[in-house]
Amino acid sequence: MNIEERLLKGDKRACARLITMVENNDKESIDIIKKLYKYSGGAYVIGITGPPGSGKSTLTDRLTKELRKQGKKVGIVAIDPTSPFTGGAILGDRIRMSDLALDKDVFIRSMGTRGSLGGMSKATWAAVKVLDIYGCDYIFIETVGVGQSEIDIVKMADTVLMVMVPNLGDDIQAIKAGIMEIADVFAINKSDLDGADKTQVEIEMNLDLNEKRDYRPPVVKVSAGLNKDIDVLLEKLFEHKGYLEATNELEKIRTRNNKLEILKLVEEELMNLIIDRAVKEDLIEDLSKEVTLRTIDPYTAKDKIISLINK
Structure with a gap:
């Protein structure tokens, strides 16, 4: 069986091999994606972004486990910063999600940014297509966490989840002109810490300033470390998905992203x-x-x- 047939049958190794080929700029990988592209389109892509240290990896892990309870097949692309000097990347997100790696219906891939200023690897676009063809119901793209340049995630995701933590203070003001505007759902992680309510109020106040949006992003307090209210957050992500589908916005978003x-x-x-x-x-x-x-x-x-x- 060739790699195309194996991928369509949900072979994990074939998926990993094709993504590696994509990362290595192997021209054969593009030919394979061209041939199988008609089998894509079934996956819903959720971008997870936010400041460094906000717990994006742990939250991704928890959301994935909630989706698995519902029998969903999940792909995770975790973007790690690449050293401008050595070209290497730590790729530590797979370590944090090591127990998920044993699940046959969860595919995790860490990818370096490889010099991309938008916090996204150039190969990420193709990797998402491979995971879609592979048969994932949901694909999480977890970004680097580098600040305002991370707005590239909006060019790839159907829904953008912004992860914040209590006591950011002036940091919310500093980043609101950049990544705050791209969020469809806000999660205040580590909400067991003091200052979670204050952070929620600050985010809500910033949202009040933007009256042009038809959909007001919900703000959910969660604790990934304590596995608290992850189901509530997932429900809000589902609600946004439902809104996009009901208003035909999902097709518009995907058409815009494809154009880009x-x-x-x-x-x-x-x-x-x-x-x-x-x-x-x-x-x-x-x-x-x-x-x-x-x-x-x-x-x-x-x-x-x-x-x-x-x-």
């Missing part, structure tokens, strides 16, 4: 074509030196590189 992905793929392909040609001709190196010597400006250098397209 197509443009991203075109952008990367064009960039690679230009850079490859410029490197072969030593053009980038030569132009960089000329800009340093002020014999030309960066804009003229850009024009010269872009002109390679027409050659």
Whole structure:
């Protein structure tokens, strides 16, 4: 049996192999996804984001276990920061969810950001498709937790869950102009700590400032560590899913996300074509030196590189 047949039959190893091929930029993996893309579309994608240390991994673990009680097949893509110096990543989220790894209907994959500023790995888009084809009912994408640049998650998820913790104080003000606006559901984790009620009030007040949204994001206090009110949070995620489906917003979101992905793929392909040609001709190196010597400006250098397209 080839890898395509094995993937469609729910073979975990075939799924892992194909995602590895995607991460390694193996062209065969894209051909396989092209062939099997018609079998995708059944998975619901939930993005989990929030500040570092807010307990995103533990919460993902708890939500997955709740879904498993309902017989759902779950995929988890945990994004870890990649070192800009060594290119390595800790990939520690799999350690926190080690007991889930033994479940045949849970697939966990840690992926490094590999230099992506949006907190997402470039291969994440393809990995989500593979998990969809593999037969997952729900896919969680847990982001790095790097602050405002994490808004990329909204380009990939159907529902975005924002995880906060008590006593963030001015941090809520600092991030509200960025990632606060992308949340569809808020979870105040570690709500057994002092300050949870105050944090809830602060979030609600920020939501009051945004009257343009048709759907007001619910704010749920939970404790992943104590496994408290996880079922309540999951119900709120289901409610948002139901709202999107009832109002046809889900199709609009997915169409928008597909448009963004197509443009991203075109952008990367064009960039690679230009850079490859410029490197072969030593053009980038030569132009960089000329800009340093002020014999030309960066804009003229850009024009010269872009002109390679027409050659």
